Amino acid sequence: MKQAYLILLVIFLFALIFHLLPIFYSDISFNYDTAASWLEVRDMVMLTKPRLVGGEGGIKGIFFGPTWHYILAGLFFVFNGDPRAGALASALINLSCIPLAWLIGKQINQLTGILAAFFFALAPIMIGSSSYQFVVNAFPFINLVALWLLNYQNKKWTLMALAFWASLSFHFEPVVAIGFNLAIFGLMFKSIKKLAWKNKLSLVLIWLLPFGPQLIFDLRHDWLQTRAIIKFIQERGQGLGGSLPFFTRLINRPYLLINHFSETVTANHIWLSTLLLGLMIFGLKAIFIKGSLKQKQLAKQSLTLLSIPLLYYIFIFSPGIKPWYYTSFPAVYGIVFALTLTWWLKQKNLKYFAWLALSGFCLTGIWASAYLPKLKQGFPSTDPSSLKNQLAVIDWIYQDSAGQDFVVYTYSPAIYDYPWQYLFWWQAEKKQLPLPKDFSYQPKTYDYVANKLAYVPPPETSSRFITYLIFEPHDPSRETSYTPEDFMQPYVDLQLIASKNFNSRIRVEKRL
Known part of the structure; x- marks a missing residue:
């Protein structure tokens, strides 16, 4: 146990370097949207103007919930308005994924926990998003919290917490939150059925609670958001760039998923993507046949958090996919990565494939960030929005x-x-x-x-x-x-x- 804690500590310390150094050197994006958020947060703190909604989303007239703005407001106050605090918010959320992934993985065994922590410390998507203030960056953390809570769904309080957590996700990106909520309630369905009607009603009320600020906003602004939602439905997605035919979506969405995996986990190294995908697919097959009950349960929960949103994007959501709509999926990649590599490392004749994948993943994470040459030069940048x-x-x-x-x-x-x-x-x-x-x-x-x-x-x-x-x-x-x-x-x-x-x-x- 002490050895596992020591390894986790070393992983976390390395992650601190990779995730925080760009922020220290101000090598972060401060673009139009980021600055607009900071101007709003400045009013919240300096003029004591609380907000009922966050920034406007991709659909005109529909706003995010205010949670992200209040997180930024707290950091604005602590760091005297330093704009790097926005990237720090993303970095702290990403760093929180490391111990959280370890807690989830160690319910299987210590090796799975360490591998899960290792993934979230070094995955290119986690390192890259730590230096970019973006509300959607919270979704890997949101998914991991849900996975942790799902292990305790036989308890009433956990179901209530999951309902609140699922609803709160709408504050970070409504499009992503819909698929996430469908997956969570699908996983909770059997447990909810066992609840008394009084508790079912409580669960619905708790789920509605995070919508309270937006409801008050709508009441004050002549149902602006409600009218925008109705208009969006009537126009069939024109507000997000129009609709794609079903058969196009049937091919396009899975193709984008494979690309997303390759880009976010292996920085588009095709050989490593192919190796990891192969190990994960065949590893999952082996787990569902020979794995323990806990392994099967965690694999099922993780895959549900990926497959239900993907099916929602194929069958229900007709507009084009924005790059950030798949932001929640790295949480699934990381847990499946840990589960399947644990299985492969225990196979006498096949463990070398797992070691090759682990080495490639580690080198990719370090190489993709190019920290050593950047550190020598003080993190130079040619980006005008830096x-x-x-x-x-x-x-x-x-x-x-x-x-x-x-x-x-x-x-x-x-x-x-x-x-x-x-x-x-x-x-x-x-x-x-x-x-x-x-x-x-x-x-x-x-x-x-x-x-x-x-x-x-x-x-x-x-x-x-x-x-x-x-x-x-x-x-x-x-x-x-x-x-x-x-x-x-x-x-x-x-x-x-x-x-x-x-x-x-x-x-x-x-x-x-």
């Missing part, structure tokens, strides 16, 4: 202005410059710097940022102010026709004094 690159631009502007008053206007393909709206304010607060006299995507425009004037003085413009123009790389693939030339119209008469090109392909012009 926080460290955005902060480098702001630092240069402040240094170049040398204490003179200046204004900043930003060209972004998304039009609204939410990352810069948040970062200029945060840097000024953190370093006690004067704010730009105006900063926006065009002069004297601020109403697209709610409550902006609660944090900054009204915008000023003057010919004596230095004008800095930030140009993010133009993205011709975007639907908007907004170009750098359109953005430049108000500034064509200003004289170009200097220009600075950054490695991130961001360009800054200084004009007077």
